Amino acid sequence: MNNEELFKKIISHAKEYGFIFPSSEIYDGLSAVYDYGQNGVELKKNIREYWWKAMVQYHENIVGIDAAIFMHPTTWKASGHVDAFSDPLIDNKDSKKRYRADVLLEDHIAKIEDKITKEVEKAAKRFGETFDAKMFCETNPRVVENQHKIDDIRSRMNEYLTKEDFVAVKALIEELGIVCPVSGSRNWTDVRQFNLMFSTQMGSMAEGADTIYLRPETAQGIFVNFLNVMKSSRLKLPFGIAQTGKAFRNEIVARQFIFRMREFEQMEMQFFVKPGDEMTWFNYWKAERIKWHESLGTSPAKYRFHDHEKLAHYANAATDIEFEFPFGFKELEGIHSRTDFDLTAHSKFSGKKLQFFDTETNESYVPYVVETSIGLDRMFLAIFSSAFNEETLEDGSIRTVLNIPPVLSPYKVAILPLVKKDGMPEKAREIMDELKLDFTCQYDEKDAIGRRYRRQDAIGTPYCVTVDHQTLEDNTVTIRDRDTMEQDRVAIADLNQIIAKRLKLNQYKPTKM
């Protein structure tokens, strides 16, 4: 089976067993938007909790917040998102090059301006010292005409861009006969507003309402709360602020199932450090995060670092943790040394002093930031796709099983009466009522026992507790392990403790800072 087939199987398994459904499927779905089903929501929640514990609960100097998705519009000016992610773009179909439509028009204007300049220079030479450039420009018919052209183009361009009338922008480009500098052709696509950020209006009146963006990353919610948290928590550098939550990006091409979605969930931690210490912490978190991934038991060969050579405007070091998805190694998590870029920018735009006062040196300074940022949906896909297995058993039959790390499994225990008589269902219900207080449990009495085991395998339940005839005599049950299919006989009274102990096995423990 090749990877493409495997990926298709994984996607249909996700749907068939209630992990992930296409959004609004009864209306044909919505491109690159997905809903988590009854089992998916549990797995996703467990991943989030596993991360949260590793970050917040296990580190005394890391706290969490939950910032709103809506933020003050100036946030995105300070962060650089407004400038970086909002342009009218047009592609040349022949050269496949993409241009900003306004830049193409400005270049065209510049060419006309060149013509005027040359005209003026020529005249200046001719008339010598008596030459009055201003008078010349106002009276020379060719210059006047070109100047009119420029004014016309510029005013129309500004009008169309303000109105976001991109059809008119394209028409203008075609009317002016602008060609692609690379291919020299006029074979243009439509002008499209490339705006990575989703926008909406705050205030129900259309007039006077402010444009509000849905956050394209959760990190800014942490930066704008830096002062609040520092002042209310008594934390000293180095310390971290963690957050999980939805972010939104209007990707041009959103693909590969839940790998690249327009609405997605991030798990981010911004670690504030003393300037100069950032590389030490960058390396600490690099090692720590890979350790976290490996604690989940997926083969280390599926992970690798990818150091950035070209750095973003805010970073002085950056690496990705890449995971081998069915469609190849792709970014799963980013670890970035963001310097003081964000706090300095917010300081400038807000006028607030976003600094830490170091009582050891009696100095105030803007902390540097080391960020770990992981896509929750991507982590879900990483876990789900590597857990999906079709095993060939000794008798040649095939078992479809999700080898999800037990700590992350949607259901921890299934309680199954061997047969639906002799009081076994009642006994099983009794056990279930106890266990469900601590673990997510499923009860199933329908069909043959073997089939019920396979049903649990398919959703990744690590333990099946079976009530049989012996149970009725001595209050013991069998507990079946999903991965080995082996069974142990244990006392009902010990079940809770045994399961709890097994779930804790190999769990992540942080390295001392």
Added chain:
RNA sequence: GCGGAAGUAGCUCAUUUGGUAGAGCGACAGCCUUCCAAGCUGUAGGUAGCGGGUUCGAGACCCGUCUUCCGCUCCA
């Protein structure tokens, strides 16, 4: 955005050149069953992705559109 492939029941797929839409599995109800999906009986579930065209008649042919997957591109 460009190119390729696909879309019939929850799933996998039939429906010979156009002639009133079917099976297996699954689900549900019941029977039978002492341990790894294969026993028996019954029930439910589809205006064939959607829209239009050709035709006496379209799941099938044509056009459009939507969605998904793959490659390129883009993004990070």
